[in-house]
Amino acid sequence: MKKINANTKVRNGKILESGKRLYEYMFKESSRLRSTGTAAAFLMYICFWVFLEKGLNAETEKLRGLFCLDGVLLLGLLGKIRVSDKVRECLSVVLFLAAPAFALGAIETLHDNSVAQMKFLFVFLNYFLILTVFVILYFFINRFAWTIAVGTGIFTFYGLLYSFVKEFRGNGLRAADVYAIQTAANVAGGYTLDFTEKRVAVILWAILLIIAAFYLSYENHRRDRIATGAVSLCFVLVLSFLISNETFLETYSVKPYLWELEASEKDHGALLDFAAGLPFLKVQKPDGYQQKAAADLELEKGSLGGTSLKVEKTENVENPHIIAIMNESFSDFRKLGAIQTSREIMPNWDARQENVIKGFASVPVFGGWTANSEFEFLTGFSNAFFPSGTIPYQNYVKQGTPSLNSQLKDEGYTSVFIHPMDSSGWNRKNVYQFLDFDASLYLENMKNPETLRNLVSDRGDYSILIEEFEKRKEEGPVFLFNVTMQNHGGYTGAGMPNPIQITSPGENFVWAEEYLTLIEESDRALEELLQYFEQEEEPVVVCMFGDHYPKIEEELYEALSETATGNPAEKTALEYQVPFMIYANYDITEKEYENISLNYLSSLLCEAAGIPLTDYQKYLENLYESYPVVNVYGVKNSQGEWFTWDEALQFEEIQEYEKIQYRNLFDNH
Known part of the structure; x- marks a missing residue:
């Protein structure tokens, strides 16, 4: 028995010696720092797993093998592999x-x-x-x-x-x-x-x-x-x-x-x-820019005043409810050239004459990129000073960006953004939080709205708007900003019954005919909305404008351009001009604007509503006197002359505008 035990000890000793030699061959002696670090890392690893165990439950079993492998290898770092x-x-x-x-x-x-x-x-x-x-x-x-x-x-x-x-x-x-x-x-x-x-x-x-x-x-x-x-x-x-x-x-x-x-x-x-x-993310500073100089320039030019955007009112109205509607792809093809159709496209729009301000607004986009028009209206800033192809909603709007909403909230307004489409589009979900709207309603928040071509119709959209207005008007003045969806692209020529027919120029413009029929529906829906607010006892101002022209047959645009007057630059500029209307259910002096760029429109709206202008808006009113259109496409002066941006950037007033806008958007804190 003793002999057996002795042999066993010898054999076990050889095994231990072999294991020791193998370890010494594979691993070098570890330093105290390495050992301490490895031990600390292993303890942290165990705590990490205990933390995760609480949330993973049954799923933990699928990862236990990987966890154990990591743990074993982590302990192996106590030695240092000999290679x-x-x-x-x-x-x-x-x-x-x-x-x-x-x-x-x-x-x-x-x-x-x-x-x-x-x-x-x-x-x-x-x-x-x-x-x-x-x-x-x-x-x-x-x-x-x-x-x-x-x-x-x-x-x-x-x-x-x-x-x-x-x-x-x-x-x-x-x-x-x-x-x-x-x-x-x-x-x-x-x-x-x-x-x-x-x-x-x-x-x-x-x-x-x-x-x-x-x-x-x-x-x-x-x-x-x-x-x-x-x-x-x-x-x-x-x-x-x-x-x-x-x-x-x-x-x-x-x-x-x-x-x-x-x-x-x-x-x-x-x-x-x-x-x-x-x-x-950020626009380059204009040459010669200084924050204080830009601020002083804004006050100086704003103090000079401007009369072209003033609106006379016979009633002393304070803080009326304000409804602003940017209507998807809403445009007037009659502006582009001689077009004839089987019936009138916008009869209600044309008939509205009392207590309205009408005209055409130059927008920064054609055929899409709605958010850029949205940005210009809400902020009064021009996209013309940004790098080509950028979207301010994606790159420049942040917490504290000045806007029409921040201006109205200072006057005690409650604000709501309404858009019958997914909240993910154009980063709007973040943007309207940054702009500090009190509430936002998207398609996911709407219950069975009326649709047209599988999109929420203007009539269905406005019914939601009215419901929101009625719910909130008791709280004080309300600012509702609504971006519609009915007229969005995707025209097939088979989406509308009894479509309007284009009789001249040419024929077979099925996409355009479907589009014009949608505009006819928008015209009806807007008239119903205005009739509703006509009956409202409290003062209300409604502003409606389009965001851009639609993507329809290019041949129609070319045919209309041949019938239009002006040089090629002026003809192209027409494709950036969409109709706008400001209506008040109280007496205001009627006006008509042949062309105003969209960055001025919210200032004009505030004048109609009697809202005190910001220093920046006062500056814009003065700039409008010299340059009524400052747009991505170009600049138009008060004499009706168009200039490219290369030409316009040589003008002192445009250089000043760039600096003042830069300060307000990027350097106002």
């Missing part, structure tokens, strides 16, 4: 190149997108963008392991943040969200962060990648910062050129989509979609 420096260097480089690929996959996975379905160019740009960040981190840290740890942590956090934001509001992070950090902090307390199985899985795989990096733990003993810095600089320069080059962005469709936000983030990838929007 030659050459092998360690090669493996570290492979891992360094693989980490951005993991980050890209993680980010896209977290917002339910597939890298495999993205175009190669967009995959490459996302990878290159992430790799550039890793290269820059390595330049500063000079350690592969810590670079991979920090870089992987940053992009895992970004992916999680992106997915949480998308869950809360329907679309992920946009470049303009850098202006909304404070707002996000204010509302974050009302949400619960749900660590789903997918989110936890990404975190665990990220931890595994970081642990693998520390197993290799390659150090660049040469500390060749010059070479690393040169590579970093090259990466940054190439990336900066690609992201800021508008020609490249436009040619290869890299520029974020301005309407379909979800499609944009899926096609481009979350990170690229965010980064490509950064160049458009």
